Amino acid sequence: MDLEIHPDQLKVLPHHQYITPDHLTPNNVLPSPIDQFKSWFKEAVEGKLVQEPEAMSLSTATASGIPSARMVLFKELDPRGFVFFTNYTSRKSKELLANPHAALVFYWREVHRSVRVVGKVEKISQKESEEYFHSRPTESQVGAWASRQSTVVSEGEVHERLYRLEQKFGEDVPLPEFWGGWRVVPT
Numbered sequence: 148m149d150l151e152i153h154p155d156q157l158k159v160l161p162h163h164q165y166i167t168p169d170h171l172t173p174n175n176v177l178p179s180p181i182d183q184f185k186s187w188f189k190e191a192v193e194g195k196l197v198q199e200p201e202a203m204s205l206s207t208a209t210a211s212g213i214p215s216a217r218m219v220l221f222k223e224l225d226p227r228g229f230v231f232f233t234n235y236t237s238r239k240s241k242e243l244l245a246n247p248h249a250a251l252v253f254y255w256r257e258v259h260r261s262v263r264v265v266g267k268v269e270k271i272s273q274k275e276s277e278e279y280f281h282s283r284p285t286e287s288q289v290g291a292w293a294s295r296q297s298t299v300v301s302e303g304e305v306h307e308r309l310y311r312l313e314q315k316f317g318e319d320v321p322l323p324e325f326w327g328g329w330r331v332v333p334t
C-alpha cells in the first residue's frame with residue numbers, strides 16, 4: 148500500500164478500489180435478514196477464504212451517547228439475535244448496562260461483503276452462559292477468571308493470577324459470576 152508519511156500527517160494514497168460484485172436489490176436477498184446472514188456466514192466459512200468470519204466490531208455508547216467500538220467474536224445466532232461473550236465488568240458491559248443500544252459490523256473482505264446489525268442487548272441466561280463456558284478449553288475458562296478487562300495490569304500479575312487459579316480449580320472451573328453472554332436483538 149502506498150503511504151505518505153510526514154512528521155505530523157499520514158496519508159493512505161487512494162489506490163484501493165472497494166469492490167461490490169453482488170448488486171444488492173430487494174429481489175436478490177432473502178426476505179428474512181437473519182436467513183440472509185446465515186446463508187452468507189455459511190458461505191464465508193465453507194469457502195475457507197475468510198480468515199476469521201466470526202470477528203465482528205461491537206459498538207456501544209455511554210448513557211450520554213459517547214460511542215466506543217472494539218472487536219469481539221460472534222458465537223451464536225438464533226431467531227432472538229446475535230450472541231457474544233465477555234466480562235460483565237468490562238467497559239463494553241458497563242456501557243451496555245447503562246445504554247442497551249449496540250451495533251455490530253462484520254466485514255468479510257475476501258468475499259466483498261459486510262453486514263451491519265443494529266439493536267438492543269439483553270444478557271443471556273446463566274444456563275446459556277454455563278453451557279458455552281464449559282464447552283471452552285480449561286485454559287480459556289481459567290483465562291476468563293484471570294482477565295480484568297479494560298484495566299491496566301502487569302504481565303507478571305496476570306501469570307501469577309493464572310497460576311494461582313489453575314492450582315485452585317484444577318479441571319473443574321466454575322463460571323465466574325462476572326462473565327457471560329450478551330445477545331444483540333436486532334431492532
Ligand SMILES: Cc1cc2nc3c(=O)[nH]c(=O)nc-3n(C[C@H](O)[C@H](O)[C@H](O)COP(=O)(O)O)c2cc1C
Nearest residue numbers: 202217218219220232233234237238239240296297
Ligand atoms: C479478533 C478479536 C476478537 C475478540 N473477541 C473478544 C470477545 O469475544 N470477547 C471479549 O470480551 N473480548 C474480545 N476481544 C478483545 C476486545 O476487542 C477488547 O480488547 C476487550 O474485550 C476489552 O474491551 P472493552 O474495554 O471495550 O470492554 C477480541 C479482540 C480481537 C482482536
